[in-house]
Amino acid sequence: MNIGAIARRAKVSTATVSRTLNRNGAVRPETAKRVWRAAEELNYFPNSHARALVSGRSRLLGLIVSDITNPFFPELVRQFESLAQQHQYDLILTSTDYQTDRMTACLRRMLERKVDGVALMTSEMDEGLIEELSRRGVPLVFMDVGQVGPRMSHVAMDYANGIRQAVDHVVGLGHRRIAFVSGPLSLHSARVRRDAFVDGLRRRGITPDKKLILESTHTAEGGQHATEALLRARPRPTAIVCSNDWTAIGALHAIDAAGLRVPEDISLVGFDDTPIASYSRPPLTTVRMSAADIGATACKALFNLIEDKKHEGALLRIPTELVVRGSTARARRAK
Amino acid sequence: MNIGAIARRAKVSTATVSRTLNRNGAVRPETAKRVWRAAEELNYFPNSHARALVSGRSRLLGLIVSDITNPFFPELVRQFESLAQQHQYDLILTSTDYQTDRMTACLRRMLERKVDGVALMTSEMDEGLIEELSRRGVPLVFMDVGQVGPRMSHVAMDYANGIRQAVDHVVGLGHRRIAFVSGPLSLHSARVRRDAFVDGLRRRGITPDKKLILESTHTAEGGQHATEALLRARPRPTAIVCSNDWTAIGALHAIDAAGLRVPEDISLVGFDDTPIASYSRPPLTTVRMSAADIGATACKALFNLIEDKKHEGALLRIPTELVVRGSTARARRAK
DNA sequence: GTGCGGATTGTAAACGATTACCGCGAATGC
DNA sequence: GCATTCGCGGTAATCGTTTACAATCCGCAC
Numbered sequence: 092m093n094i095g096a097i098a099r100r101a102k103v104s105t106a107t108v109s110r111t112l113n114r115n116g117a118v119r120p121e122t123a124k125r126v127w128r129a130a131e132e133l134n135y136f137p138n139s140h141a142r143a144l145v146s147g148r149s150r151l152l153g154l155i156v157s158d159i160t161n162p163f164f165p166e167l168v169r170q171f172e173s174l175a176q177q178h179q180y181d182l183i184l185t186s187t188d189y190q191t192d193r194m195t196a197c198l199r200r201m202l203e204r205k206v207d208g209v210a211l212m213t214s215e216m217d218e219g220l221i222e223e224l225s226r227r228g229v230p231l232v233f234m235d236v237g238q239v240g241p242r243m244s245h246v247a248m249d250y251a252n253g254i255r256q257a258v259d260h261v262v263g264l265g266h267r268r269i270a271f272v273s274g275p276l277s278l279h280s281a282r283v284r285r286d287a288f289v290d291g292l293r294r295r296g297i298t299p300d301k302k303l304i305l306e307s308t309h310t311a312e313g314g315q316h317a318t319e320a321l322l323r324a325r326p327r328p329t330a331i332v333c334s335n336d337w338t339a340i341g342a343l344h345a346i347d348a349a350g351l352r353v354p355e356d357i358s359l360v361g362f363d364d365t366p367i368a369s370y371s372r373p374p375l376t377t378v379r380m381s382a383a384d385i386g387a388t389a390c391k392a393l394f395n396l397i398e399d400k401k402h403e404g405a406l407l408r409i410p411t412e413l414v415v416r417g418s419t420a421r422a423r424r425a426k
Numbered sequence: 427m428n429i430g431a432i433a434r435r436a437k438v439s440t441a442t443v444s445r446t447l448n449r450n451g452a453v454r455p456e457t458a459k460r461v462w463r464a465a466e467e468l469n470y471f472p473n474s475h476a477r478a479l480v481s482g483r484s485r486l487l488g489l490i491v492s493d494i495t496n497p498f499f500p501e502l503v504r505q506f507e508s509l510a511q512q513h514q515y516d517l518i519l520t521s522t523d524y525q526t527d528r529m530t531a532c533l534r535r536m537l538e539r540k541v542d543g544v545a546l547m548t549s550e551m552d553e554g555l556i557e558e559l560s561r562r563g564v565p566l567v568f569m570d571v572g573q574v575g576p577r578m579s580h581v582a583m584d585y586a587n588g589i590r591q592a593v594d595h596v597v598g599l600g601h602r603r604i605a606f607v608s609g610p611l612s613l614h615s616a617r618v619r620r621d622a623f624v625d626g627l628r629r630r631g632i633t634p635d636k637k638l639i640l641e642s643t644h645t646a647e648g649g650q651h652a653t654e655a656l657l658r659a660r661p662r663p664t665a666i667v668c669s670n671d672w673t674a675i676g677a678l679h680a681i682d683a684a685g686l687r688v689p690e691d692i693s694l695v696g697f698d699d700t701p702i703a704s705y706s707r708p709p710l711t712t713v714r715m716s717a718a719d720i721g722a723t724a725c726k727a728l729f730n731l732i733e734d735k736k737h738e739g740a741l742l743r744i745p746t747e748l749v750v751r752g753s754t755a756r757a758r759r760a761k
Numbered sequence: 762g763t764g765c766g767g768a769t770t771g772t773a774a775a776c777g778a779t780t781a782c783c784g785c786g787a788a789t790g791c
Numbered sequence: 792g793c794a795t796t797c798g799c800g801g802t803a804a805t806c807g808t809t810t811a812c813a814a815t816c817c818g819c820a821c
Contacts (some may be wrong), residue, residue, distance in 0.1 A: 093472050093807055095435045104490075110811060116810090117768060134558065140478040141807035144776045149475065159500045163699075167496050172521055176528070184506055184519040195513070200516055203474045223469065267512055269769045311705050340705050347707060364495075370646050372682060372707055428777055439801045444779055451780085452798055476777035684799045 092133050099364035100129035112137065112184030143205060151179045153201040153209035153392060155194070156254030157187050161309070162337065162365045163382050164212075170386030171210065180207070180371060191215045198224065208393040210234065214278045232389045236279045243404040244392040245384055246273075250280060251287035253378040256330070257360045260376070260413055261330040265422035266358060270303040270315045270328035272338050281309075284334045284362075293320060303328055307338055314341025322349050329422050336361040336368050339375055339418070354420035364414055373417030380411050427468050432718070435464035445723075447472070454544060469472070470516035478540060487515045487728060488536040488544040490529070491561035492522050496644070497672065497700045498717050505721030507544065513729060515542070526550045533559065543728040545569065547720075549613045563716075565731035571614045578739040579727040583721055588713040588746030589667070592695045593626030595748055596665040600757035601693060605638040607673050609651045619669045639664055642673055649676025657684050664692060664757050671696040671703050674710055674753070689755035699749055708752030715746050721725045 094112075098105045103122060111126040129135075143149040152175050156164050172182050181194060183204065185197040194213060199221040209224065212234035224231060230242045237245040241372035258329050261269055271288045274281030289299045302324055307313035314333055321328055322345065332387075333339035339361035346357055353359050361368055361377035368375040390409050396404065429447075433440045435665045438457060445451035446461040453461075459585035464470075474506055478484040487510050491499050507517050512655060518539065520532040528708065533555040536544050544559065547569035559566060565577045572580040596604055627634045637659055642648035656663055657680065668674040674696035681692055681753030688694050688708060696703055703710040723742050731739065 094809095095807080105808080106772080106810075107770060110770090113809085117770090119769060122769080136534070136537045136808050138479070138540065140475040140484065140540060142809080143475040144778090144807080145809045146774080158504070159494075160504050162497070162500075165494045165497075165500050168519075169493070169521060172519065173523070174496075176520065176531070181518050181539065182520070183516050184503075184507065185511065185517070186504060188508070194563055196511070199471070202471045204516065205473065205475060238749070275529060311701070337705075344705065344707070366646070370672075370679065372679070373766090429779095440778080441780075441802080442800055445800085448779085452800090454799065457800080473777050474780080476806090477779080479808090480779045481779080482806080 092135050093138070094135075095125060097129045097135055100133065101125040101376050128297075131137050144422055147205070148207055150205055151183055152183070152390075153197075153204075153206040153211075155187060155197050155201075155209065155211040157183050157189050157215065159184070159186055161364050162367065166365075166382035167212070167386035167389075170383045171327055171390045174387055174390040183195075185418045187213050187215050189213075191217065195220060199365040201229075202227070208232070208397055210393055211237075212389075215373050216281070217378060221406055230393055232396070234385055234389050234391045239404040239406045241404060242396055242402045244396060244407065244411060245404070246389050246392060246407045247408045248280075248380055248385070249411050250283045250380075253362065253380060253413075254287035254334075255291040255294075256411060256413040257332050257362070258288060258295065259379050260357055260415065261296045261332065261360060261419060261422070262297065264330075264358065264419060266330040267422070268300070268303065268326060268328045268330070269297070270305070270311060270321045270324075270331045272305055272307050272314055272331060272342065274307065274309040274331045274334045274338075276306050281334060288332060307334075309338060311336045311337045311341035311344070314338030315345045316341075318342040318345035319349075322351070329359075330360070330419070331357060332362075333361045334362050336363045336365045336375060339377070340367060340371055342359045343371060343418075353418050355423075358396075358419040358422070360419060368414070369416070371418075376416045376419040377414050378411050379414050380409060385409055404411045427470055427538070428473070432461060432464045432470055435468065436460040442731055445543075456521075465515075472571060477585070477716045482540070483538045485515050485537055485540055486518055486541045487725075488518050488520070488532075490520050490532050490536075490544065490546040490548055491594065492524050492548040492550065493632060494519070494521055497702065498698050501700075501717035501723055502547070502644055502724075505718045506725045508721055509636075509725040515668045519586050522548050522550050524548075524550060526552065526645035530555060536564075537562070543567070543732055545724045545728055546572075548722075549615070564756040567727045569574040569720055569724050569729070574739040574741045576695075576739060577737045578749055579731060579742065580738040580739070581724050581727060581742045581744060582721070583615075583715055584746050585618045585715075586625075588697065588715060588748075589619050589622035589669075590626040590629075591746060591748040592697070592713050593623060593630065594751065596667065596695060596754060597627075597630045597632065599665075599693065599754060601665040602632060602757070603638065603661060603665070604632070605640070605656045605659075605666045606641050606664060606669045607640055607649055609657075609669045609673075611640065611641050616669060623667060642669075644670045646672045646676035646679070649673030650680045651676075653677040653680035654684075656687070657681070662692075665694070665754070667694060667695045669697050671698045671700045671710060671712055674712070675702060675706055678706060678753075688753050690758075693754040693757070695754060704751070706753075712749050713746050714749050715744060720744055729735045 094405035187194040194215040195217045208230040210232040234246045273285045292299045305317040307317040361375040370379045522529040529550040530552045543565040545567040569581045608620045624634045640652040642652040696710040699714035703712045
């Protein structure tokens with residue numbers, strides 16, 4: 092069931108079959124009809140490897156994330172895939188699991204598969220292979236951390252602004268002892284947020300207290316442990332900003348376990364606005380960074396790079412927005 | 427940078443290069459060394475399309491799910507992908523978004539890409555294309571709904587048993603008016619669970635009350651609405667079994683909004699044991715069906731089918747386990 | 762009748778690998 | 792000393808497309 096079989100059945104050459112099936116080149120309508128019918132009867136499906144081999148384009152897009160299990164990603168992947176599908180592209184999804192060697196393997200396979208473009212949102216990098224991809228003209232879109240260059244776009248998230256919004260919000264509510272539960276500081280994006288927190292506090296005339304800034308793991312467990320530690324501080328913080336919704340959920344548990352209440356005793360702010368934020372109790376005040384937007388933006392950026400002859404990359408900013416729900420409240424008068 | 431370039435540089439033929447790089451065929455060590463060095467120097471990466479074209483195998487696996495955004499899937503995908511990666515397979519991920527035409531498109535693309543196997547967990551099906559895949563000898567693994575046959579395995583989840591465990595648990599706690607929030611009954615798996623609920627009740631000598639069985643959407647919103655309706659029933663149910671953790675979360679909200687408490691006033695059971703279950707307040711009693719297990723089982727089943735010469739499919743059962751947490755308690759003495 | 766041009770269609774060369782088959786020299790057996 | 796075997800490596804066919812180029816057909820103007 093290849094193009095040759097169709098050709099025989101329709102009594103034409105393989106060239107004509109190809110022309111018909113791809114609707115390019117001129118084919119007399121009656122000839123075309125014969126070809127279509129033959130293809131139909133033989134249940135023909137084109138072989139994309141053969142196609143890719145000769146055309147040099149695979150209609151394959153690579154998407155590399157660190158961990159699909161992180162609740163932030165599914166919506167991103169969904170949007171990305173949906174757009175890719177609309178444009179008849181297939182998606183190769185890989186996770187690095189936060190390991191550099193897996194990242195290397197991923198990129199290598201992308202190279203071998205001749206993907207038409209790669210979007211990546213991970214902190215692990217393999218500079219060598221990235222450069223190799225770039226050298227071979229493979230369009231790249233970095234999400235989170237990255238650069239802009241020829242055939243290289245960057246979807247940047249405005250973490251700094253988001254955290255600043257969070258800080259302004261709780262400061263505006265009268266809080267002064269404000270804690271921050273950071274993600275692993277090995278991650279660039281975590282450092283950015285931590286720095287933005289410190290900076291946000293200073294802007295409002297508050298001297299950050301090192302003891303109130305804890306490193307954690309971007310998980311509920313991490314948030315829980317960090318918060319347990321924070322609650323032992325004296326005087327206790329009256330507000331906690333978390334670098335992630337799930338750490339906030341963990342914090343919620345720790346606070347609950349300590350017999351305190353959110354938001355009456357302690358205000359809590361999350362980050363990302365994943366689905367859990369609206370369904371925790373109380374619902375989380377959080378900073379929205381739309382994963383769907385990011386996925387869609389990245390995919391479109393990739394298409395632009397693929398089609399654009401000028402090969403100019405772009406810097407695309409994802410805005411953040413403070414979503415006030417029930418986990419923050421006015422600070423109680425200092426005792 | 428193809429095999430020919432390496433051949434020239436190492437002053438051998440392309441055949442020798444291929445033999446060296448694939449470590450099959452006999453090549454004198456010194457010749458091999460020259461080839462490796464040339465490959466290294468030229469930064470060579472094999473072209474998988476050319477490979478696939480001649481070998482007929484693509485080292486590509488298709489994974490089709492209905493919606494990656496459903497919190498049950500990420501862990502499944504992660505496990506599947508991880509295993510695939512270990513075996514040097516790449517993953518093409520597609521979502522059907524619950525639409526049959528997207529399913530058709532997905533399967534068609536799998537066919538064109540000559541994937542070595544497809545695993546699918548969706549309710550949408552395209553019998554025609556499935557059969558086409560099967561006819562072409564593509565191994566298939568169905569999760570959830572499906573059949574066993576030549577080159578066709580089925581990873582079956584024991585929904586019925588899971589629901590029965592849930593029912594037994596609440597009945598054991600003294601509940602008699604037990605409600606069930608079902609998923610959309612257009613889904614086979616939802617019907618199975620609903621039927622198992624009815625059956626479980628009967629086994630314990632309780633006549634199911636139609637008014638206490640509501641169809642919903644497998645989302646938090648759905649659970650919330652359904653529960654609001656349930657709470658208006660008189661006498662009120664004292665326990666609610668949900669067909670999904672997120673509907674249970676929605677139920678939790680509805681109950682809270684009504685000024686009632688879980689588990690004191692109403693006991694609540696979820697299903698799946700997604701991460702949210704342990705981090706809701708109270709933590710959900712739920713039926714665990716390990717998504718990780720399912721993903722791993724499916725992937726292994728696929729490998730078996732790919733390697734097995736006998737082409738025998740298998741039926742693999744995923745067990746369920748009741749996880750008792752804080753959302754269920756003894757029924758209060760009937761007033 | 763001849764020549765021209767546009768519309769169709771065919772021939773064959775890529776694309777980049779794998780591999781069946783063959784050739785050649787050296788080692789081995791007798 | 793000759794045949795046989797084995798180790799190594801080259802030649803060329805093959806996988807299923809696309810596409811440059813050439814060939815053919817047809818209508819039409821002269």
